[in-house]
Amino acid sequence: MKIYVGNLPYSVRDAELEELFAPYGEVTSANVIIERETNRSKGFGFVEMPSKTDAENAIAQLNNKEINGRGLKVNEAKPREERPRRPSRY
Numbered sequence: 666m667k668i669y670v671g672n673l674p675y676s677v678r679d680a681e682l683e684e685l686f687a688p689y690g691e692v693t694s695a696n697v698i699i700e701r702e703t704n705r706s707k708g709f710g711f712v713e714m715p716s717k718t719d720a721e722n723a724i725a726q727l728n729n730k731e732i733n734g735r736g737l738k739v740n741e742a743k744p745r746e747e748r749p750r751r752p753s754r755y
Contacts, residue, residue, distance in 0.1 A: 666720035670727075671709040671738035673697065678706070686712050689726060690719025711742055 670682065683695035697710035714720040728739040
């Protein structure tokens, strides 16, 4: 199950995100979304867990949990919407 994690502290990276979810079960991937131009976190990421039960437990336990003064928003990720490609700047 793919999980959306929002309102992350900007200092959190992939490894810390994985550590946050590991106590709830196996984590197959943990990715914090990074801005290409600045190499800074956008404040959200995605975690994938193979067990739906473990994922639902992690969501229940971590939603609204405070990390570095920020309340996390954790829920099942929605499928990505297809958007028209933006024209190239060049």
